[in-house]
Amino acid sequence: MADQKGFLKVRERETAARRPVPIRLMDWREVYEAGDPTVVRRQAGRCMDCGIPFCHQGCPLANLIPEWNDLMWRGEGRAAIERLHATNNFPEFTGKLCPAPCESSCVLGINQPPVTIKQVEATIAEQAWANGWVEPHPPSRLTGKTVAVVGSGPAGLAAAQQLTRAGHTVAVYERDDRIGGLLRYGIPDFKMEKSHIDQRIAQMQAEGTRFRAGVNIGVDISWDELRRRYDAVVIATGAMVPRDLPIPGRELKGVHFAMEYLVQSNRAVAGDQLPDQITAEDKHVVVLGGGDTGADCIGTAHRQGALSVTTLAIGKQPPLERPDHQPWPMHPTIFEVQSAHEEGGERSYLASTVEYLANERGEVRALRVAETEYLPDGRRAPKAGTEREIPADLVLLALGFSGPEQDTLKAQLDLSADRRGNLVRDHSYQTATPGVFVAGDAGRGASLVVWAIAEGRAAAAAVHEFLTGSDALPAPVAPEDRAFSL
Numbered sequence: 001m002a003d004q005k006g007f008l009k010v011r012e013r014e015t016a017a018r019r020p021v022p023i024r025l026m027d028w029r030e031v032y033e034a035g036d037p038t039v040v041r042r043q044a045g046r047c048m049d050c051g052i053p054f055c056h057q058g059c060p061l062a063n064l065i066p067e068w069n070d071l072m073w074r075g076e077g078r079a080a081i082e083r084l085h086a087t088n089n090f091p092e093f094t095g096k097l098c099p100a101p102c103e104s105s106c107v108l109g110i111n112q113p114p115v116t117i118k119q120v121e122a123t124i125a126e127q128a129w130a131n132g133w134v135e136p137h138p139p140s141r142l143t144g145k146t147v148a149v150v151g152s153g154p155a156g157l158a159a160a161q162q163l164t165r166a167g168h169t170v171a172v173y174e175r176d177d178r179i180g181g182l183l184r185y186g187i188p189d190f191k192m193e194k195s196h197i198d199q200r201i202a203q204m205q206a207e208g209t210r211f212r213a214g215v216n217i218g219v220d221i222s223w224d225e226l227r228r229r230y231d232a233v234v235i236a237t238g239a240m241v242p243r244d245l246p247i248p249g250r251e252l253k254g255v256h257f258a259m260e261y262l263v264q265s266n267r268a269v270a271g272d273q274l275p276d277q278i279t280a281e282d283k284h285v286v287v288l289g290g291g292d293t294g295a296d297c298i299g300t301a302h303r304q305g306a307l308s309v310t311t312l313a314i315g316k317q318p319p320l321e322r323p324d325h326q327p328w329p330m331h332p333t334i335f336e337v338q339s340a341h342e343e344g345g346e347r348s349y350l351a352s353t354v355e356y357l358a359n360e361r362g363e364v365r366a367l368r369v370a371e372t373e374y375l376p377d378g379r380r381a382p383k384a385g386t387e388r389e390i391p392a393d394l395v396l397l398a399l400g401f402s403g404p405e406q407d408t409l410k411a412q413l414d415l416s417a418d419r420r421g422n423l424v425r426d427h428s429y430q431t432a433t434p435g436v437f438v439a440g441d442a443g444r445g446a447s448l449v450v451w452a453i454a455e456g457r458a459a460a461a462a463v464h465e466f467l468t469g470s471d472a473l474p475a476p477v478a479p480e481d482r483a484f485s486l
Contacts, residue, residue, distance in 0.1 A: 003045035003046075003073060006042075006045035006046045006047070006073070007046045007047075007048055007108050007112065010042055010043070010045065010046050011112055011113075012113065013043070013113035013114070013116060014039050014042070014043055014116065015116055015119055016032045016033060016034075016035050016036075016119050016122075017032070017033045018031050018032055018033070018339055018342075019031060019032075019033060021342065021343050021344075024190065024343075025302055025303055025343060027303075028188070028189040028190055028269050028303060029189065029190065029193065030096075030189070030190060030191070030192065030193055031190050031191070031339040032096075032339075034123075034126060035119055035122065035123040035126065037123070037127075040072065040116075040119060040120055040123045041072060041073055041075070043115060043116045043119065043120060044069040044070075044072040044073040044115070044120050045069075045073040046108060046115050047065070047066055047069035047070065047073075047108075047115050048066075048107055048108055049066045049069075049070065050066070050107045052107075053065065053066050053107070054105040054106070054107055054329045055102040055103075055105050055106050055107075055115075055117060056102075056105075057105055057329065058101040058102040058103075058104055058105025058106075058329060058331065059101065059102040059105075059450065060101075060448070060450050060451045060454040061087045061088050061094075061450055061453060061454045061457075062087055063084065063087050063088055063102065063121075064083050064084075064086060064087060065102060065117055067083045068080040068081075068083045068084050068120070068121075068124060069115065069117070069120060071083060072120055072123070072124060077124065077127045077128065077131070077133070078128070078131070078133050080124045081124050081125065081127070081128035081133050081134070084121065084124055084125070088453060089157070089158045089161050089162070089453060089456075089457070090154065090157070090158065090200060090453060091121050091122075091124060091125040092122065092125040092126070092129070092192075092196045092200075093154060093183065093192070093196070093449055093453070094118075094121065094449055094450050094453065095118060095119075095121040095122030095123075095124075095125050096122060096191060096192045096196075097187065097191060097192060097449045098118060098448060098449055098450045099292075099331075099448065100117060100118040101331040101448075101450075102117045102118075103115070103116070103117050103118060104328070104329065104330065104331040104332060105328070105329035105330075105331070106329075107329075109328060110328055129199065134199075134203060135203075136203050136204075136206035136207045137165050137207055138164075138165075138206070138207045138208050139164065139165055139166065139167040139207075139208065139474075140167075141167055142167045142168075142169065143166070143167040143168050143467065143468060144169075145167075145168045145169070145231045145232070145467045145468070146168065146169045146170075146171075146229070146230045146231050146232075147160075147163050147168050147169070147170045147171075147230055147231065147232045147233070147234065147463060147467075148170075148171050148173060148226050148229065148230040148232075148233045148234070149163075149170060149171070149172045149173070149233075149234045149236060150172075150173045150217045150226070150233065150234065150235050150236060150237055151172075151173075151174065151181055151235065151236035151237040151238060151440070151442070152172050152173075152174040152179045152180055152181045152184075152211070152213075152236075153180070153181025153182050153183060153236060153238050153440065153441075153452060154181070154182075154183060154440070154449050154452040154453050154456065155236040155238075155439045155440025155441070155442075155452040155453065155455050155456040155459075156172060156181065156234065156236030156439070156440070156456065157172070157181075157200070157204070157456065158439075158452070158453045158454075158455075158456025158457050158460070159234050159236060159439050159456040159457070159459050159460040159463070160172045160204065160209050160234075160456075160460075161204055161207065161209065162456070162457055162460035162461070162464075162473055163234075163460045163463060163464065164204065164207050164208050164209045165207060165473075165474075166460070166464050166473050166474055167474070168463075168464070168467065169208070169210075170208075170209050170210065171209075171210040171211075171212055171230075172209060172210070172211050172212065173212045173215045173217050173221075173226075174211070174212065174213045174214070174215070175214070175215065175216040175217070176213065176214070177213055177214050178213055178270075179197070179201055179211050179213055180194070180197045180201075181238060182238060183197055183449075184197060184266065185262070185263045185266045185267065186259060186262055186263065186266070186293075186296075187266075187296070188262065188265065188266065188269075188296050188299060188300050189266070189269050190299055190303070190339070191296065191299075191339075194270065217408075218407075218408025218409065218412060219408065222408075222412050223408060223409065223412040223413045224412050224413070227413075227433075227435065227436065231435065231467055232435045232436075232437065232463050232466060232467060233435060233436045233437065234437045234438075234439055234459055234460075234463060235404075235409070235423065235431075235436065235437065235438045235439070235442055235443075236438075236439045236440045236442060236456065236459075237404050237405065237442050238404060238440060238441045238442060238446075239401040239402070239403050239404050239421075239422070239441035239442060239445055239446040240259070240401065240404065240405055241401055241402045241403050241404065241405055241421065242257040242258070242259060242397065242399070242400075242401055242402070243397070243399040243400045243401065243402050244257075244397065244399075245288060245353060245397055245399060247353065247354065247355055247356065248355045248356065249355050249356025249357060249358060249364065250356060252356050252358050252362060252363060252364040253361075253362055253363045253364065254363050254364040254392075254393060254394050254395060255356055255364050255395045255397070256278055256394070256395070256396055256397070257396075257397050258287070258289070258293045258294070258296075258297050258396045258397055258398035259293075260278060261278045261297060261300070261396050262293070262296055262297065262300060264277050264278050265277075265279075265300050265304070278394070279304050280300070280301035280304040280305065280306040280309075280394055281304050281305040281306070282305060282306075282307055283306055283307060283393035283394045284306070284307050284308045284310075284391040284392055284393050284394070285297075285301045285306045285307075285308065285309045285310070285392070285393070285394045285395075285396065286309075286310045286311075286312060286367055286390060286392040286394070286395050286396070287301075287309065287310070287311045287312070287395075287396045287398055288311075288312050288353060288395065288396065288397050288398060288399060289311075289312075289313065289397065289398035289399045289400065290311055290312075290313035290347065290349075291398065291400065292338075293398040293400075294311055294396075294398035295338045295340040295341065296340070296398075297396045297398055298311060298340040298341065298343070298345055299339065299340030299343060301345075301394075301396075302340070302343045302344055302345070306394075308345070308346075308391075309344065309345035309346070310345060310346045310347075310348065310390060310392075311345060311346070311347045311348065312348050312351040312353060312367075312369065312390075313347070313348070313349045313350075313351065314350070314351060314352055314353075314372050314380060315349065315350070315372070315380070316349055316350060317335060317349040317350075318333050318334050318335045318336075319334055319335065320334060320335050321334065322334060350371055350372040351369050351370075351371070351372065352369065352370050352371070352372045352380065352381070352382040352383075353367050353368070353369055354367075354368045354369060354370050354382050354387060355367070355368040356368075356392075356395065357389065363393070364392055364393065364394075364395055365391070365392065365393070366389045366390060366391050366392050367389065367390045367392050367395065368387055368388075368389055369387065369388055369389070369390055370382035370383055370384075370386045370387045370388075371383040371386035400446060401441075401445075401446040402420075402421045403417065403420060403421025403422050403423075403442075403445065404421070404422070404423060404441070404442040406421075406423070409423070413431075413433050413436060414432075414433070415431050415432070415433065415436070416432070420445055421445075422442065422443055422444060422445050423438045423442050423443050425437070425438045425443050428462040428465075428466075429443065429455070429458065429459040429462045429463075430462060430466070435466065437459050437462060437463055437466075438459070439452075439455045439456050439458070439459035439460075440452040440455045440456060443455070460473065461473050
């Protein structure tokens with residue numbers, strides 16, 4: 001285990017420093033500075049190596065957290081990344097983007113601040129890439145089976161890498177012009193720079209995975225044709241249908257879904273020319289929705305030079321401490337100050353938007369908002385007599401997602417959806433159409449990056465069993481154990 005008395009000697013929790021707000025608002029680089037190896041080692045030494053490590057149950061990937069905490073405390077970074085890669089294909093993604101439910105389950109967190117698991121994970125990945133410890137793992141032999149993965153977000157990439165390493169010939173189809181899905185076009189660079197995606201794509205290409213960007217399955221190639229071409233198909237298209245707020249004035253110019261705005265911003269940061277880009281420059285911006293997508297809009301608006309940024313949430317402000325109905329080791333809903341929130345703006349709770357108000361040009365100029373009232377039956381409604389106006393030149397709807405786009409899937413594959421809008425699948429991730437599997441948000445609804453990777457891995461194991469009859473994916477061969485060089 002790590003330092004046997006570490007949690008007694010080091011009781012404080014030290015996390016990575018954020019770059020000063022005035023500096024980071026001038027660029028799109030990541031907010032967090034690189035982890036201090038001394039601090040990370042000290043924090044890893046706080047891990048208790050519990051008899052029952054509840055951090056495992058908090059992590060959908062079942063990461064071997066006590067093991068790589070111990071290795072980092074001992075200074076064995078290469079061994080640490082090997083243990084991390086044993087359960088997680090992309091620790092640099094989760095180390096930057098995951099809300100760390102593992103930390104909520106940390107046993108030390110019962111009466112002390114929990115171990116900084118997420119920071120240790122991110123540092124392991126950073127050191128591994130910096131030292132050249134992340135290498136391709138091509139299969140030692142091919143099975144002759146082919147798999148199409150539709151969607152190149154974290155679920156699709158995880159499934160593709162697992163299946164490629166198992167010896168199957170895998171092609172990843174992405175309708176956008178670049179690979180990465182929401183990692184590429186939904187996550188701003190200040191949370192994760194796109195070089196992290198590029199280096200993983202290069203690794204996967206060296207392993208044998210083939211990528212087909214700019215191909216819209218269901219339009220450019222029908223789903224039926226895709227089934228005929230491949231022995232198995234994995235649908236990992238995400239849950240991209242946004243929730244709307246169709247109140248009076250919804251048709252006004254300046255009211256947009258959050259992803260319309262974020263995708264355009266990411267394209268602009270990547271160097272694309274967008275003559276009609278939705279921008280927050282010199283505008284009063286209102287974000288509806290207080291989740292991660294809303295926070296991404298806040299940080300983006302600040303960097304674009306917004307005059308003001310206001311976030312409206314219809315519900316109550318979460319508590320500052322873990323509530324009684326969400327005891328350890330549950331992942332609690334608490335008031336969170338993300339990096340974007342500390343950059344400025346106002347957050348307002350119990351705010352029900354009643355109407356989008358127009359100017360003489362048919363553009364949004366303000367929102368009419370009322371206080372949210374909780375009715376006896378549990379429903380929420382605007383409270384009469386509490387209405388007020390909030391200036392708004394740009395309104396961004398970050399209200400969550402209601403499932404995957406289904407039109408071509410239903411028409412061409414006859415797939416069905418559940419009452420929440422998610423594609424129906426069985427316990428092995430397979431749909432009613434033999435050989436067609438669903439992984440990630442398309443099947444479970446909008447969720448965390450760690451769940452997407454976990455589902456991609458699990459779906460890959462199910463596909464492998466479907467194709468070969470074996471219930472276990474073969475482990476990748478270490479480079480030094482191969483009879484050939486890359």
